[in-house]
Amino acid sequence: MALQNKTLELSVGAFMLAGVFALIFLALQVSGLTLNNKSDDYFTLYANFSNIGGLKPRSKVTMAGVTIGRVTAIELDTQWYEAKVTLAVKRELLGKLSQDTSAAILTSGLLGENYIGLTPGAQEETLQDADVLRDTQSALVLEDLVNQFIINATKD
Amino acid sequence: MSEPLVDIQHLSFHRGSRAIFDDISLQVQPGRITAIMGPSGTGKTTLLRLIGGQLLPDQGSVKVAGHEVSQLKRPALFAMRKQMGMLFQSGALFSDLSVFENVAFPLRVHTDLPESMIRDIVLLKLEAVGLRGARDLMPSELSGGMARRVALARAIALDPRLIMYDEPFAGQDPISMGVLVQLIKRLNDALGLTSIIVSHDIDETLSIADDVYVLAGGRLIAHGSPEALKQHQGAQVRQFIQGLPDGPVPFHYPAPSLLDDIYHR
Amino acid sequence: MALFLSIIQRLAYLMISIIDRDAGAFLLTKGDQTRVNLVHWGRSGLAFTRALGRSGLFVVQGIQGFPKSWEAWHLLIRQLYFVGVLSLIIILVSALFIGMVLGLQGYTILVDYGTEDALGQMVALTLVRELSPVVAALLFAGRAGSALTAEIGLMKATEQLSSMEMIGVDPLKRIVAPRLYAGFIALPILTLIFSLVGIWGGMLVGVDWLGVDAGAYWGNMQATVDFREDIINGVIKSCAFALAVTWIAVFQGYDLVPTSEGISRATTKTVVYSSLVVLGLDFVLTAVMFGSL
Numbered sequence: 001m002a003l004q005n006k007t008l009e010l011s012v013g014a015f016m017l018a019g020v021f022a023l024i025f026l027a028l029q030v031s032g033l034t035l036n037n038k039s040d041d042y043f044t045l046y047a048n049f050s051n052i053g054g055l056k057p058r059s060k061v062t063m064a065g066v067t068i069g070r071v072t073a074i075e076l077d078t079q080w081y082e083a084k085v086t087l088a089v090k091r092e093l094l095g096k097l098s099q100d101t102s103a104a105i106l107t108s109g110l111l112g113e114n115y116i117g118l119t120p121g122a123q124e125e126t127l128q129d130a131d132v133l134r135d136t137q138s139a140l141v142l143e144d145l146v147n148q149f150i151i152n153a154t155k156d
Numbered sequence: 157m158s159e160p161l162v163d164i165q166h167l168s169f170h171r172g173s174r175a176i177f178d179d180i181s182l183q184v185q186p187g188r189i190t191a192i193m194g195p196s197g198t199g200k201t202t203l204l205r206l207i208g209g210q211l212l213p214d215q216g217s218v219k220v221a222g223h224e225v226s227q228l229k230r231p232a233l234f235a236m237r238k239q240m241g242m243l244f245q246s247g248a249l250f251s252d253l254s255v256f257e258n259v260a261f262p263l264r265v266h267t268d269l270p271e272s273m274i275r276d277i278v279l280l281k282l283e284a285v286g287l288r289g290a291r292d293l294m295p296s297e298l299s300g301g302m303a304r305r306v307a308l309a310r311a312i313a314l315d316p317r318l319i320m321y322d323e324p325f326a327g328q329d330p331i332s333m334g335v336l337v338q339l340i341k342r343l344n345d346a347l348g349l350t351s352i353i354v355s356h357d358i359d360e361t362l363s364i365a366d367d368v369y370v371l372a373g374g375r376l377i378a379h380g381s382p383e384a385l386k387q388h389q390g391a392q393v394r395q396f397i398q399g400l401p402d403g404p405v406p407f408h409y410p411a412p413s414l415l416d417d418i419y420h421r
Numbered sequence: 422m423a424l425f426l427s428i429i430q431r432l433a434y435l436m437i438s439i440i441d442r443d444a445g446a447f448l449l450t451k452g453d454q455t456r457v458n459l460v461h462w463g464r465s466g467l468a469f470t471r472a473l474g475r476s477g478l479f480v481v482q483g484i485q486g487f488p489k490s491w492e493a494w495h496l497l498i499r500q501l502y503f504v505g506v507l508s509l510i511i512i513l514v515s516a517l518f519i520g521m522v523l524g525l526q527g528y529t530i531l532v533d534y535g536t537e538d539a540l541g542q543m544v545a546l547t548l549v550r551e552l553s554p555v556v557a558a559l560l561f562a563g564r565a566g567s568a569l570t571a572e573i574g575l576m577k578a579t580e581q582l583s584s585m586e587m588i589g590v591d592p593l594k595r596i597v598a599p600r601l602y603a604g605f606i607a608l609p610i611l612t613l614i615f616s617l618v619g620i621w622g623g624m625l626v627g628v629d630w631l632g633v634d635a636g637a638y639w640g641n642m643q644a645t646v647d648f649r650e651d652i653i654n655g656v657i658k659s660c661a662f663a664l665a666v667t668w669i670a671v672f673q674g675y676d677l678v679p680t681s682e683g684i685s686r687a688t689t690k691t692v693v694y695s696s697l698v699v700l701g702l703d704f705v706l707t708a709v710m711f712g713s714l
Binding site for chain 3: 205237264265307
């Protein structure tokens with residue numbers, strides 16, 4: 001046998017391990033999959049927006065620029081014909097966000113992705129699991145802005 | 157005469173529209189060396205593959221030890237092949253295994269013998285072909301004659317009843333040719349084997365064969381002992397045995413006459 | 422229009438010759454060139470269909486034929502070495518350079534919009550979804566596929582397969598099955614390694630050289646790359662490619678004309694057919710996975 005059996009088996013074993021390592025790396029570091037991705041680490045909030053722009057499931061939820069959760073679902077509320085967005089926010093913030101916390105759909109950069117930014121309120125009472133955020137601000141749609149600008153400009 | 161080990165009756169075989177065999181019948185008697193001879197391209201190797209069940213006949217029957225080869229299911233066929241050894245023209249050693257492992261291969265796949273016993277058998281078989289000292293070489297390091305001898309050791313590893321040689325002498329120098337002739341004869345007599353030799357090396361083959369069949373053009377043209385064949389009066393047989401360049405088998409490939417070819421075009 | 426008609430004509434000829442081979446031979450005697458084409462097209466159509474059927478039976482027998490013994494694992498590991506480990510160098514080097522090029526190109530495009538922070542996302546998605554499965558499969562076809570074809574072809578030409586059959590060992594089990602399985606296993610692993618190294622190469626250029634923020638590079642990537650949607654789909658793609666390439670390579674080796682010319686032609690065929698099938702299959706799979714068909 002041209003090649004020692006041991007070396008051969010060792011190299012094949014290392015090859016397979018490299019494959020497993022690559023998969024784990026891609027899962028954790030590239031796709032940001034966390035192993036303790038259980039729902040009890042998050043609590044749920046709802047927010048209705050009249051327009052969500054380019055918001056997608058898995059978009060970030062931030063407060064003061066810090067990521068504190070993710071958008072888990074977006075559906076159409078057929079009662080008001082608004083977008084009903086489900087947010088998963090880290091459980092450590094349960095009981096710490098005031099009732100009048102406001103949510104806004106923001107854009108990172110001029111053409112970047114949409115995300116939700118929360119701004120703290122002043123009330124004593126705090127948000128509980130499955131509460132609804134009342135104070136929301138829809139996405140700025142670029143076309144609307146441009147339209148408004150043109151209309152205003154032509155009025156003058 | 158006892159029951160023939162290989163019994164071929166009215167065999168026909170076609171490749172495309174060309175008939176390789178057209179109604180041939182022959183018998184191989186146990187314990188004897190049967191030679192099948194004929195010019196190149198008469199399908200002698202094909203005949204061996206038909207006996208081994210690698211090809212199936214279009215018509216007629218091929219029986220080995222009383223079993224119709226074409227009727228055997230795959231497991232039975234592979235079981236039958238354990239009873240057969242075949243020496244291929246090129247030796248056909250497995251190029252990724254050493255000489256020792258090549259000879260051990262049939263033992264490892266077909267028996268559950270312990271390693272020490274496999275070693276003993278392999279060394280005995282290699283001793284029989286005189287290559288015990290070459291057991292650690294790789295096939296690429298062997299000469300053609302040595303490779304053939306190793307292949308022979310591998311073919312007899314399972315002590316088969318029948319061994320088939322496909323052109324064992326082709327392309328060998330006189331020394332290894334002599335060694336192979338001796339070996340085939342000795343193995344046949346010592347182990348009580350039955351041998352089929354397919355060859356067109358007339359002198360070597362006739363010197364050890366007991367029965368000879370001569371094929372040409374898909375038909376059997378002569379059958380008998382080597383002495384009888386040397387005396388044979390048929391023009392075709394004489395041409396083949398004596399190696400005459402022209403005769404019933406023409407020197408020229410069929411063509412219009414040379415004059416016509418030159419002047420009319 | 423003329424082209425269209427001639428295609429229709431040829432298809433008709435093809436059908437006739439498939440149905441009745443003698444009709445083709447009969448027409449040949451008329452010496453008409455188009456009739457000669459008829460026979461030719463019919464024959465090759467027939468031969469193609471037969472080869473396809475043969476290869477289908479072949480791969481099914483090969484997959485079923487994997488012997489369940491300790492010995493078989495040795496054979497498989499040996500083949501994994503030849504098919505997988507030996508392809509590693511070319512995969513690593515190509516992945517590094519492709520990753521670096523993606524980093525460079527992506528940066529020059531993104532920086533015009535001030536969105537160079539999205540570089541990580543671009544590099545990772547390009548690699549994981551498309552480039553890794555496809556390029557790894559093409560390299561695999563060139564490196565391992567051609568070697569498989571040549572090796573099995575040589576075994577056939579030197580009668581090793583026949584002699585194995587005569588020893589009573591089925592070459593489909595002993596030679597073909599371990600190689601098929603090794604190919605199926607090796608290519609997805611190589612693809613994963615390709616993605617890993619490529620993303621690292623992109624970071625090397627983007628972050629270390631061009632100064633994209635490392636946090637943004639990884640963060641953006643993690644925010645957009647989805648494990649199931651992107652990574653698993655990429656792996657599924659590479660599994661499909663592995664099946665196709667290994668199948669073609671092993672079958673071409675097993676089915677070739679056992680001469681030196683036959684071997685060289687079959688090796689070329691392996692690389693050409695594999696590449697075409699991989700690219701075609703990639704479009705279909707992409708359409709199914711990511712497109713909204």
